[in-house]
Amino acid sequence: MPSFSFSTSSPNSAHQQRLHWWIVSLATIILLALHWHSLGGLFTSDSLGLIRHCDTLYRQGQLWQWMGNGFLSGLSVESNYYRPLSNASICLDYYFYGVEPLGWRLSQLGLHAVNGFLVYRIGASQAGTRPYAKVTAAVACALFWFSPATPEVSLWIAGRYNVTATLFTLLALWALLAQHFFLTAIAMALALCCKESSMILPALLASISWYRSELSNNELQNQAKPNTLARILNMIRELWPSALVGAAYLAWRWYLFGDPLSVYPNAEVALNDVGLHWFDRVLGLFYTLLPDWREHPLFLSIFAIGLIAAFSASAYRAWREGNGVLFALPAFWSLIAIVALLPHLQYLSDVGQGSRLLYNASAFLALALALTWSGKANTEANQASIKPSPTTAVNRKPILASATTVALLLLIAQWPAQRAWSQVVHYQRSLIHELAQDLHSDDTSTWDLVLVPDHIGSALAARNAQGALVLPPFQQQALLTQRIPMVPQDLADWRTRLQEGVTWPSAQLQQSKQRWPQRLYCAEPEHGKLIALAMTPADFQAGLQSRQAWLSLWQAALSNTACAGYVSDTPEQTARAL
Numbered sequence: 307m308p309s310f311s312f313s314t315s316s317p318n319s320a321h322q323q324r325l326h327w328w329i330v331s332l333a334t335i336i337l338l339a340l341h342w343h344s345l346g347g348l349f350t351s352d353s354l355g356l357i358r359h360c361d362t363l364y365r366q367g368q369l370w371q372w373m374g375n376g377f378l379s380g381l382s383v384e385s386n387y388y389r390p391l392s393n394a395s396i397c398l399d400y401y402f403y404g405v406e407p408l409g410w411r412l413s414q415l416g417l418h419a420v421n422g423f424l425v426y427r428i429g430a431s432q433a434g435t436r437p438y439a440k441v442t443a444a445v446a447c448a449l450f451w452f453s454p455a456t457p458e459v460s461l462w463i464a465g466r467y468n469v470t471a472t473l474f475t476l477l478a479l480w481a482l483l484a485q486h487f488f489l490t491a492i493a494m495a496l497a498l499c500c501k502e503s504s505m506i507l508p509a510l511l512a513s514i515s516w517y518r519s520e521l522s523n524n525e526l527q528n529q530a531k532p533n534t535l536a537r538i539l540n541m542i543r544e545l546w547p548s549a550l551v552g553a554a555y556l557a558w559r560w561y562l563f564g565d566p567l568s569v570y571p572n573a574e575v576a577l578n579d580v581g582l583h584w585f586d587r588v589l590g591l592f593y594t595l596l597p598d599w600r601e602h603p604l605f606l607s608i609f610a611i612g613l614i615a616a617f618s619a620s621a622y623r624a625w626r627e628g629n630g631v632l633f634a635l636p637a638f639w640s641l642i643a644i645v646a647l648l649p650h651l652q653y654l655s656d657v658g659q660g661s662r663l664l665y666n667a668s669a670f671l672a673l674a675l676a677l678t679w680s681g682k683a684n685t686e687a688n689q690a691s692i693k694p695s696p697t698t699a700v701n702r703k704p705i706l707a708s709a710t711t712v713a714l715l716l717l718i719a720q721w722p723a724q725r726a727w728s729q730v731v732h733y734q735r736s737l738i739h740e741l742a743q744d745l746h747s748d749d750t751s752t753w754d755l756v757l758v759p760d761h762i763g764s765a766l767a768a769r770n771a772q773g774a775l776v777l778p779p780f781q782q783q784a785l786l787t788q789r790i791p792m793v794p795q796d797l798a799d800w801r802t803r804l805q806e807g808v809t810w811p812s813a814q815l816q817q818s819k820q821r822w823p824q825r826l827y828c829a830e831p832e833h834g835k836l837i838a839l840a841m842t843p844a845d846f847q848a849g850l851q852s853r854q855a856w857l858s859l860w861q862a863a864l865s866n867t868a869c870a871g872y873v874s875d876t877p878e879q880t881a882r883a884l
Contacts, residue, residue: 326440330426333448336717337419340724344461345411347731348738353463354780355771357410360400361779373397377499379562385570386563391499392467399463405779407731410463417469418460422447424476425669429677431483432521432632437681445709446676452716453668454595455661457723461731462766465662471501472666478507482514482544483521491547498555502569503666506642508552513638515541520631570650587648594660597764598722605718612715616675616708624678632680636673643667659766661723675712726763733762737834738780744836745788752824753788755800757860757872759831760793768793790823794872801849801856822846830868839863 349357363369376390403409429443450456459465459472474497481489490511497504514521516537532540556566592610599605617637624633643666737758746752758775759767768775772793776785792800807821826839841863849859860873 322438322441326444329441329444329448333422333444333451334419336448337415337422337451340457340720341411341415341460343728344724344731345408345415347411347728348407348734349410349463349780350727350730350734351462351464351766351769352771354768354774356396356464357400357405358771358774358777358779360397361405363397364400369397369401386559386565386568387502388559388562389467389499389501391496392470392501395470396463396466411461414463414466414469415460417466417473418451418456421469421472421476421669422451424473424480425450425672428476428480428483429673431480432635432673433677433680434521434683436629436683439680442676442678442680445679446672448713449672449675449709449716450669452713452720453665453672454716454719454723455664455668457720457727458659458662459665461724461727462662465665467501468503468662468665471497471504472669473497474500475504475507475510475666476669478548479510479514482511485544487544488547490545491551494548495551495555498551503643503646503663505555505567506639506646508548509642510639511545511548512541513635515544517631517635518544588644591644591647591660591664595664596719598726599719609715609719612712616712619708620675620678627678627682629678629680629683632677633674636670636677639670640667640674643670659761659764659769676709679708723764726765730762730765730767733767733831733834734775735834737829738775740829740834740836741776741789741791742781742785745785746824752820753790754825754827755823756789756791756836757797757826757828757864757869758791758793759829759869759872760795762831769795791829797857797860797873798853801853805850826863828864828867828869828872831871832868837867837869839867 360369363372373390373394376393381387381389381393399410399413403413426443426447429446430439433439433442459468474493478490478493478497481487481493494504494507494511497507518537518540519531560566593600596606596609599609621633621637624630644664647663741756746754758772760769761767768791772791773786774780775791776789778784804822822843826841827836828839829835830837841859845859849856857873864870864873
């Protein structure tokens with residue numbers, strides 16, 4: 307199969323070779339520096355539950371069987387999830403690393419780095435033989451690595467679904483650009499086995515096939531472009547293997563779930579409503595991406611204006627130099643990725659959780675920003691010329707100036723999230739140790755209730771998996787019968803559970819325990835130290851009478867402690883409805 311050439315025809319190719327490797331090398335160093343303090347931390351939030359699940363399967367001798375069966379069924383959750391390859395990659399990490407977090411974190415960061423290199427290869431393929439193809443491809447790689455959407459994926463093991471789906475999505479795009487059509491279909495199949503967000507791939511692949519001739523920029527400019535029929539026939543020739551994969555995937559989802567397209571509950575209702583609230587949802591995505599900057603409107607304004615200016619300059623450059631397809635294709639991919647999210651954004655977190663949803667879109671946006679600065683497509687005159695054209699000769703300065711400005715904005719925007727995730731992964735070690743201390747060793751009928759943070763800054767700490775904090779493999783023995791962690795968003799639910807006496811999963815265990823907790827604690831958000839809360843039995847009983855009394859009781863008990871913000875920030879749930 308023919309493929310695009312990644313070489314340049316400019317006499318300055320040796321200089322550009324050094325320049326593009328210098329950009330990639332510097333970006334790699336910055337990427338490692340950003341993640342350095344997080345590599346030695348523990349696991350957080352949903353990651354705790356995923357790793358405990360793999361540990362349980364391994365101890366029961368069912369790990370490999372479960373991984374294989376995952377390809378034959380959906381996940382046993384209320385949503386229609388079919389993600390066998392991502393789940394297998396998570397349990398493979400457990401098989402190789404156990405509960406040693408460094409291996410997991412290196413795997414996650416490595417996958418993220420590979421995605422950046424795929425962005426580079428896609429950029430080089432799209433720009434082809436344009437004078438600054440490799441330089442702008444390297445810039446696109448760096449901009450993707452510096453995106454504020456990346457920390458939640460590169461640092462959070464539960465973000466594996468996004469990082470693997472994006473990996474194979476980018477691989478499919480590169481394979482089609484390089485005209486490896488069966489590899490495109492294979493990569494698409496793997497992407498669809500990672501996460502449902504990969505269902506946008508047919509639109510992305512079709513756009514590449516449709517504009518194939520415009521991407522082949524080493525052809526003469528005066529060559530006639532193919533007509534509509536020729537484009538359609540070319541799409542059929544290139545994409546029929548991928549079309550078969552897509553049809554098989556939808557049929558399989560229909561068999562498993564009874565609906566090939568529905569992923570989340572009530573998505574149809576949200577889809578009907580999205581037209582009325584699309585702006586709110588898009589704005590919500592923007593705030594989700596930059597939660598730590600909400601109280602800094604000056605920076606938010608500078609960031610928004612900077613990105614708008616950069617995109618405007620890229621669009622103008624594309625139009626001026628006849629590189630419209632280099633901007634239009636990745637911009638279209640970004641639009642598809644964002645629009646596909648809107649029906650599912652019934653709730654967005656106030657604390658930043660959800661920026662991973664923009665992970666793949668950030669790769670496409672990086673390409674749209676960078677590639678249009680690669681110079682004019684080669685014409686017959688340029689190919690025969692020994693000297694570069696005047697336009698080519700002045701391209702380097704705007705490339706570096708605009709790229710440096712945008713990169714700095716992205717790094718500044720990403721830094722608070724990196725700092726928060728670094729803090730929370732180290733916080734978990736201390737918290738897990740604290741939860742195992744000072745237990746009721748002489749009285750197995752009593753138990754404690756411990757309020758643990760759902761998040762620290764914009765990083766998730768214990769959401770959805772707080773019980774794993776007191777269970778193997780993170781504790782030497784199960785402590786759940788003596789000490790129960792809960793997150794602030796579950797406070798209202800715990801009032802009901804205590805009233806009804808339903809605090810334990812086993813009825814036999816329930817009868818052997820006191821109905822009320824013996825002691826109440828909160829885990830302070832800096833070092834995970836447990837703070838005993840002053841709450842008398844009479845106060846506790848009075849607080850159960852109503853929801854407001856219950857929340858007020860906890861607010862009063864926490865008011866003079868380091869945990870004071872837990873209840874006031876998220877009295878019932880951390881998500882907000884849009």
